[in-house]
Amino acid sequence: MKCTDSLLERLDPRSKIISFLAIIFCMISTPITRLKDFGLYFLVILTMAFVSRIKPAQLFKRGVVLIPFVLFIAMFVPFLKEGHVLWSVKIYAWTFSVTYEGVWTFLNIVVKSSLSILLIVIASSTTTFSDFLKGLDLLRIPQLLIMLMSFMYRYIFVLLDEAKRLMRARSLRYFGHRYKEQFRVIGYMIGVLFIRTFERAERVYSAMIIRGFSGKTISVNYLKLSRLDFLFMAGTFISLICIVSGLIYKIEHSKISDTHLWHGL
Amino acid sequence: MARAIKVLNLTYRYPDGTIGLNDVGFEVKEGETMVIIGANGTGKSTLFMNLMGILEGDGYIEILGSKLNNMNLKNIRREMGMIFQNPDDQLFCTTVMDDVSFGPINLGWGKNEVIAASQKALAMVGLEDYETRTSHHLSFGEKKRAAIATVLSMNPKILLLDEPTSGLDPRSASKFINILYTLKSQGKTLLIVTHDIFLAQEIADRVLVFSEDKHPVAVGNYKDILNNYDLLLKNNLIHEHRHRHADVVHEHEHQHGHSHKH
Incomplete structure (x- = not known):
């Protein structure tokens, strides 16, 4: 829309x-x-x-x-x-x-x-979401909150894709029996997703510090009232x-x- | 030619005690393109992490004449950029422009300078009209090119590329190799990690081979290395397999030319 x-x-x-x-x-x-x-x-x-x-x-x-x-x-x-x-x-x-x-x-x-x-x-x-975040930043909303929203928006789809791949891998090897055991499998999948997310977070953080990140995100401000x-x-x-x-x-x-x-x- | 990178007796162990790098040593000259080839899990990416100061191993690392230590880490990172294997790790901002300008802003450049450098980097990788695009919505090839732009905008002298062509279709790979040629012609020092020996053949001045015990076993001219089938076979870079030519079924290792003896 x-x-x-x-x-x-x-x-x-x-x-x-x-x-x-x-x-x-x-x-x-x-x-x-x-x-x-x-x-x-x-x-x-x-x-x-x-x-x-x-x-x-x-x-x-x-x-x-x-x-x-x-x-x-x-x-x-x-x-x-x-x-x-x-x-x-x-x-x-x-x-x-x-x-x-x-x-x-x-x-x-x-x-x-x-x-x-x-x-x-x-x-x-x-x-756009990035303009919205820039607006919040210029309105002096705490940086941590903005970073959280930015990462959530950027990686929610990546994580969903990862979760979908796990679900697909499970469904290809599940034939409808021993349904009680499936709860345990779903628990494993959540655990795997958490570990992968944690490892990705480490890699993203490495990419940030390599490019000079020192705890504060700054972006080019092209907004003008x-x-x-x-x-x-x-x-x-x-x-x-x-x-x-x-x-x-x-x-x-x-x-x-x-x-x-x-x-x- | 001056020396860009020197590594001596570098050993790295992961926190669980697993060896990541085992007594690594090599040198790269300024403007040179060195391709590091090795099978999966031979420590190639770990080496890059050590060169960027993300991981800290035992040994000596010298970048552009300065010993890598915590005191000059920031200065070294100004001169050296790394492109990760997975572009989703590199593109963490909401728009492509935010990602590309992230480095220059953190270097403390002025607004106009940041915008000019970012636009130049995007133009160089053929993504001029992608400034406001969301990184997640790009194709994998576009993400790879955007990832290289995030580093090019900082105008580094040395570029470390981790598996640059992995996961790319032939056309995207070809575009990416063209970008590497441009960087090479600009006099950048390129250090490329791959297990794709065809990429090495395309772009390398010298090739460094990593063995499966995480140690460099050979370094030299790309022709000498890539024609040494015994070396490549021993280090799991080519494999023997059975195949058929008309009525002849026989077994030999992969070779780079189309013709071979039966």
Whole structure:
């Protein structure tokens, strides 16, 4: 879903990281009972998707991949949270009760996580991972964390390939008998993968120190904040201030009052 | 010609006591291409690790006139680059450009200098348009070429190449050999480890043969070494096998020419 030359793609990763984190922070701070605010956050996210030339269908398609994980975590909350019972069912000796507080907590988790996931989809569609890491580096995020993420991204596929090769080698010599013993074999495979990873780590470290590594990774910085970045950040912050301060409700309310006044006249 | 590398009585034991190198000694002149051939597990890669100061054996190593020790290790690594057998070990950054510029940045060069050196190195291996590509998504041949660019960007005088053509298809191998020819013509000192005697035949000025007891047994002109079938056979570099020419079935060792006596 890589977009070409959209507004968000042209932006410096720092401005996107700051803006997206601000949105996530505001969403987390907003009480779930202010559901209208979340509608407005959703509108802000949709606007960002629009300027990124990401179609809503594409946005939701990618988001849906992660949402089941959130649902899995949140699905038990309505039953576990104590409070005023909304609905209950008895199955044999067990009574399952859904509480008001549980439903609100469930909504709190699902709504906030889903909106955050949509933001992540937009960010990953408009920023390459290396640019994202460079952005984090320039924002003074600890080097160790950035290195960890960089190595994880670089070697996760290499390790997956290695694991697949081990699985293939096993399946070619496994004919469906003595299945209990297979757990032991899987344990061996995990061990082998660990040893290979450790040895690879040693070789990678050797390659790094040969090329002058002294504990700090530095890369060529070609990123530069432009006027467009500042405009984007300003636009995001103004939208957030309007939502958080409830300014939009006030405008809406004053319109209604004006209408009443007009009718009164 | 001045001496680029001198190794005397180098012995290395792994932590478990296994011998990695057994009384190794040889010399390489500046601008020379020496190919080290030997069967698997004869200590060729271990020798490179010792030359780069990653592993520390007993003996004497001299690089460009300076004895290798902890004091001048960094200076020596500025002058000598190593290309690993597996390019995935060498390409650890998220993009090709980050990998190629890693060395020059750590050498403390300025931004423009780093970019120019990296672009020049990428152009030299024919990967000009690969700057923003992710290393993982490259083919094996491209990874090998990117790996050599990571070292070329530091402009070293000596290059150590560990099994440079292993795992490459004929076209990629040919491209890689062309890169080696270019480096040779630029006066770089090349030390190449391989068990591919055809590569040795292509590029070597001199050949050093490692025996299976991790000790160099012969050094000399590539023609003399590669035509010494007894030496190659004894050191597991060629093997005897039965084969058939029309109605004649007979057994002999692999030879480099197409014709041989029946």
